[in-house]
Amino acid sequence: MNNDQLAMEVISQYRISEPVLEFIRHNENLTYKVTDKADGTCFLLRIHTPVTAGLSGIQHTWKGLQSEVTLLQELHRNSVLQVQIPVANQSGEYVTLTKIVEGTVCYSTLLTWIEGPILTAEDSDNKDIAYLLGEQLALLHQFTRTLTDTEHFERPTYGAEKIDFTMNELIYGVENEVFSREPYEVIVQVCAVVKDQLHLLDTQKDSWGLIHSDIQLNNVVLNNGIPCFIDYCLSGFGYYLFDIGSATTVLKSGVRNSFLEGYASKAAFTADSLRIVEGLIIMDVLLCYTFFIRDLERGSWIKEHAVKACERIWKPYLEGKEVYYSF
Structure with missing residues (x-):
């Protein structure tokens, strides 16, 4: 399957009624903006497959991702900074496993979307x-x-x-x-x-x-x-x-x-x-x-x-x- 098909397969494991996906970029992760047409809510989908081997590391492992999820949850829970909040899939898990082909899987996470422009050179x-x-x-x-x-x-x-x-x-x-x-x-x-x-x-x-x-x-x-x-x-x-x-x-x-x-x-x-x-x-x-x-x-x-x-x-x-x- 291609990247867009993979993204749709991953997002089907979440409670999003009418997902519309918009590709963002592929660096250390493959990322998409996901909009639920049913209510307009937006999310960030991250599929943790780096574009080049040099970007791969412990951060892409199951335990590495669980640790990142915990950090984001703690930052949110303590109202320290505005952060993207991890979203659980239909199984109640924050790290989603998807089979790509026989013997090959990838991990993904879904986060809430923070509205606003990214920082520019200006x-x-x-x-x-x-x-x-x-x-x-x-x-x-x-x-x-x-x-x-x-x-x-x-x-x-x-x-x-x-x-x-x-x-x-x-x-x-x-x-x-x-x-x-x-x-x-x-x-x-x-x-x-x-x-x-x-x-x-x-x-x-x-x-x-x-x-x-x-x-x-x-x-x-x-x-x-x-x-x-x-x-x-x-x-x-x-x-x-x-x-x-x-x-x-x-x-x-x-x-x-x-x-x-x-x-x-x-x-x-x-x-x-x-x-x-x-x-x-x-x-x-x-x-x-x-x-x-x-x-x-x-x-x-x-x-x-x-x-x-x-x-x-x-x-x-x-x-x-x-x-x-x-x-």
């Missing part, structure tokens, strides 16, 4: 939105710091071991001429510096916990003017500063101070942490490389990006220069 230069984005991120972090029963969660981790994985994976880029040996050698030097910073961060209280980890334009919806985070698919255990770095790259450099001020208004943050944030931004970018490094069609952008980043970001970073506003 919005990313707005100081008020940047401040609110910082506030919302701080509220997320403040809440996840209070979660106590997360040891059973099976989610991705974004610690020092991820840097080792990244360096090993990016060797493929050199061997297959995605980029030359020179940028890779710079990557190795940068990663060594970042690892040292993370070991220092490990000694600081409340630096690690559940984070969103994938804050980008498409994953922020403006609902009544308030930025709302969506797509917690890659959420997992990591440094809170990683999220600050991720959100930073969404915003134009001129409004990043407003974002940091918004964050600091709800959670602890000082400018002394910026050097570590810079390293985590680089880590985030390199992780993105690993998602697509083995997919020559979808990863064709990496070669040019690595050359530019090497000169504009990585080398100045190694020289100790501030690069926070250069990304």
Whole structure:
């Protein structure tokens, strides 16, 4: 069956009277907007089959998805942030299993729909939105710091071991001429510096916990003017500063101070942490490389990006220069 047929097969397992499906995109998940013509209610259907193998991970497993569902339910139950609420299927389950062909199954989840436009490039230069984005991120972090029963969660981790994985994976880029040996050698030097910073961060209280980890334009919806985070698919255990770095790259450099001020208004943050944030931004970018490094069609952008980043970001970073506003 094709993707649209699969989506209809999945949605038939939910109590939706007259579903109309609208394809959104296929990245780490295959996603559709679902509208029930009977009452106009909208949902987000996520079929957890990544478009490329590099995007696959523990987040796509049954236990990984159950953990994400629990996080979203807790955020909703405690009224911390507006989030997409998991919807149970006709069997009362929040993760739906569908047989594709004999011996092959896929998992799917259905979430409520948050109305509003996604964050745009124009919005990313707005100081008020940047401040609110910082506030919302701080509220997320403040809440996840209070979660106590997360040891059973099976989610991705974004610690020092991820840097080792990244360096090993990016060797493929050199061997297959995605980029030359020179940028890779710079990557190795940068990663060594970042690892040292993370070991220092490990000694600081409340630096690690559940984070969103994938804050980008498409994953922020403006609902009544308030930025709302969506797509917690890659959420997992990591440094809170990683999220600050991720959100930073969404915003134009001129409004990043407003974002940091918004964050600091709800959670602890000082400018002394910026050097570590810079390293985590680089880590985030390199992780993105690993998602697509083995997919020559979808990863064709990496070669040019690595050359530019090497000169504009990585080398100045190694020289100790501030690069926070250069990304």
